[in-house]
Amino acid sequence: MTITTRVVNTGQMRPHAPGGLLFVALGLILVAAGYIWRGRVLRPLSAKRAQAAGARDRSRNLLRSADMAIAEARRRAAHDEPAIVTVGDVTRVARRHYGYLVVEREEAAAALRRRYEASDCWADCVTDAFN
Template sequence: MRWNLDVVVGVLVGLVGTGLIVAGVVWKGRAVRPFAASRARSVAQREYARDLQRAADHVIATARRSAGDGEPAIVTVEAVVRVTRERYGYAVVERHHAAAALRRRFEHWRCAVDCVTDAFS
């Protein structure tokens, strides 16, 4: 059998392709999955805090849109808990975490001018 350039290139492409497939099977998902349980917990905590913040922003925006002219927007902690459960799929959302997130976003968006909340009580 004579080796020509087409055969050599075909064999090399086949070997490289097989190597990539084997590497993908061996290292599948390693870049996304954390190696340590402590890292997984810290990522979950950051996501929980971020989702609470987004829910608080959503509730504030919705309350401001639904408020009439001259009346304050009413923003409740229970609304933040409800939105966090419905939009982000958390089974348990602690009220004091939702209240803390709402207080932070309340101050960030300067809501004291046109909003009322129960997060400070």
């Protein structure tokens, strides 16, 4: 049993249609432009926006440091005793994990208070952030 196929020339399909080539060329141009300008969209264009982005990142990183300090204190605590989380723990985590050289006590205390209330630490944690 042999299967034969016939090619019928209808004249409707061309292997190199100009629309397809234009589409491929446009795609290559976009890929090249993205490769050249990669990362520039993420950088703010003005100094004010850069400072605002830096402040947001610092605030977010301090909140994460407070979360990590609370989790570490809960791991260290024994079964029936409360976890002791200090502002010093938050500053230590922020310095070690995020590389901050200076962390103000007020900033760390504010971050610890926010996370202390958000993670329901009233039941099993003790902190000095409210002094």
